[in-house]
């Protein structure tokens with residue numbers, strides 16, 4: 001990799017982004033006495049190292065896409081700086097952009113090209129010549145080889161997403177940004193995509209991933225930042241985050257409805273409920289409380305906490321603190 005190794009792949013330095021407050025929303029304050037605004041991002045700072053696989057997580061509206069838009073130079077921060085391998089995304093845009101491969105959330109494509117042409121065009125945009133060998137590798141690695149001559153209009157949504165990934169990687173960027181790349185995507189594409197991205201990561205490419213699939217983040221990311229209402233509320237190695245959570249989870253399958261005070265402490269998915277449980281005493285207490293509420297228990301399981309449990313715990317703590 002050409003960049004000097006001590007530089008972070010990405011550095012977010014005190015990023016704040018203010019938007020006008022939509023009518024009827026009570027959130028936020030006033031910037032400089034003008035129209036009311038709210039902070040979609042509020043002093044966000046963290047670095048991603050070269051070669052790191054980093055996860056950016058947060059509920060809807062937390063500010064993930066806004067942060068990525070600022071990184072990609074599509075949106076301007078109200079204050080703060082972002083650098084990509086030392087290049088500022090505002091003052092040194094061309095250099096920063098050429099080091100980034102951004103896979104956007106939305107399916108945007110040119111309907112007049114076939115797949116190979118779209119990739120050649122994108123190579124030209126980045127000034128990369130004689131790129132056929134890498135384009136072939138992208139087509140192969142992303143399961144697109146059979147569609148190389150298909151027009152973009154004829155592709156299914158999943159295939160279009162593969163092309164978007166290939167387009168973002170066509171200039172072999174050292175920093176790869178994936179904004180919810182697997183939303184609504186089938187198992188096969190997920191596996192193809194992760195295999196290919198993991199290969200690039202092993203070869204030294206840094207990856208920034210946003211996803212709502214926490215099991216993917218847990219499996220792939222070595223470090224994770226959690227955003228809530230524009231602020232970083234957790235920034236840790238994934239292994240440390242998992243250790244910090246309640247060590248176990250009591251999972252029950254129930255018949256009936258939990259009383260609200262118990263439901264508020266559980267993760268409820270239909271008939272399945274899960275309680276964070278530090279020790280055997282907590283497990284006994286939850287079981288007794290469920291029984292006392294007259295709710296029938298059909299299945300009981302005690303398992304280790306996963307990233308989703310941590311996420312719910314961190315977001316819950318933030319809610320209580322607020």
Ligand SMILES: Nc1ncnc2c1ncn2[C@@H]1O[C@H](COP(=O)(O)OP(=O)(O)OP(=O)(O)O)[C@@H](O)[C@H]1O
Pocket residue numbers: 019020040058059060061062063064065066067
């Ligand atoms: N152009 C805009 N004008 C005004 N408000 C905006 C604009 N873009 C985003 N927002 C607001 O900023 C906040 C952060 O939005 P953002 O899309 O970054 O969240 P997100 O974490 O990516 O959410 P999701 O998981 O739903 O994609 C939200 O409250 C959103 O409504």
